[in-house]
Amino acid sequence: MSAKPSTLETDWRPRAPARRFAMPVPSRDEVRAGIFYMLGSVFVFSVVNALVKWEAARYALDEVVFFRCVFSLVPAFALVAGGGGARLLRTGRIREHLSRGVLQFVSMMCIFAAFAMMPLADAVAITFSAPLFLTILSIPLLGERVGPHRWAAVLAGFAGVLLMVRAGGGFGGGLASTGALLALASAAIGANVTIAVRRMTLTEPSPTLVAYQALVATALSTALLPFAWTTPGWRDLLLMAATGLCAGIGQFWWTQAFRFAPAAVAAPFSYLTMVWSLGLGYLIWGDEPSWMLVGGAVIVAASGLYILYRETLRRAPAHASG
Numbered sequence: 001m002s003a004k005p006s007t008l009e010t011d012w013r014p015r016a017p018a019r020r021f022a023m024p025v026p027s028r029d030e031v032r033a034g035i036f037y038m039l040g041s042v043f044v045f046s047v048v049n050a051l052v053k054w055e056a057a058r059y060a061l062d063e064v065v066f067f068r069c070v071f072s073l074v075p076a077f078a079l080v081a082g083g084g085g086a087r088l089l090r091t092g093r094i095r096e097h098l099s100r101g102v103l104q105f106v107s108m109m110c111i112f113a114a115f116a117m118m119p120l121a122d123a124v125a126i127t128f129s130a131p132l133f134l135t136i137l138s139i140p141l142l143g144e145r146v147g148p149h150r151w152a153a154v155l156a157g158f159a160g161v162l163l164m165v166r167a168g169g170g171f172g173g174g175l176a177s178t179g180a181l182l183a184l185a186s187a188a189i190g191a192n193v194t195i196a197v198r199r200m201t202l203t204e205p206s207p208t209l210v211a212y213q214a215l216v217a218t219a220l221s222t223a224l225l226p227f228a229w230t231t232p233g234w235r236d237l238l239l240m241a242a243t244g245l246c247a248g249i250g251q252f253w254w255t256q257a258f259r260f261a262p263a264a265v266a267a268p269f270s271y272l273t274m275v276w277s278l279g280l281g282y283l284i285w286g287d288e289p290s291w292m293l294v295g296g297a298v299i300v301a302a303s304g305l306y307i308l309y310r311e312t313l314r315r316a317p318a319h320a321s322g
Contacts, residue, residue: 038253055240070244072247128274163295206256271301
C-alpha cells in the first residue's frame, strides 16, 4: 500500500511556495513597533538623501558614498558592542550577508546617482514602485498571502508613481530620464534586499545585519575611491560624517521595522519619504512640485494607509480569539 502523498506533492496551486517557507505571524504590538521603526527610518533617510544630493554637487559621487559608508560603521559597531560584542559577528549565513550587502550597495549607488540628475522629490517618487516589486516577491520568498484588496492598493499606488514620473518628464530621454531609470532600478533591487532582510531576521540579530551591511558597503566604496578624490574641507567633512552616522541609525531602524512587521505592511510607509523630500527640496533647492507630482504622492500615501487598514482587519479576529 503506497504512502499517502504529502500536501506539497498534491497541491499544484501557486500558494505551494508558502507551504515550504512561511514567516511567523507577528502580534499587533509587534506590527505597531515595526511601523514606528519604519517612520523613524524614513525621516532619517530623507535627511541623508538631502545631504548626499548637496555633497554630490561638490564632490565625486564615489567620494560621497565612501564617507557615507565609513562613518556608518560607527553606529553599526556601537550596536554590536552594546548587543553582546564580537560574538554577534559569528554567523552561518555569511554568503547571504555578502550578497545582500552587494545588492544594497548597488541600489544605493543607483538612487544617489539619480539624486544628482533630477530633483530630490522626483527621484524619491519613482522609488515608490518598490512595494509593487515587494508584493510580488513576498509571495514566493516569504510565504506572505496578499489578498485582492492589498493587490488593488499596491497597483493604485503604482499608478500614482507613474503619474509622478510623467510630472518629471517621463522616460523621454536626457539626464532626468537616465536618473528616472536609475531610481526605478534602485527600487527593484531594494525590494530584493527587503525580502532578504525579512528572511534573515529569523536567525540574525539586527546589529549583525547592520554591521555586515556597513562592512560590505565600506569595502566596495573603498574600491571605487581611487577613481575620484578631492580633499574635503572641514565643513563638508562634517556633513559627510553626519550622512554616515544618520545612515547607520536609519539602517538599524529600517532593519527593526522588517523584524517586527510583515514586508507588505512596513514598506508602504516609505511613501512618507515624499513629504520630507518635497519639504527639503523646496527649502534647500527651491524645487516647486507640480500638481501631478503632489497628486501622485497623495495616491501612493493613501494606498499605503489602506494596506495598513486591511492588515489590521485581517489580524483582529485571530487576536480576539486568543
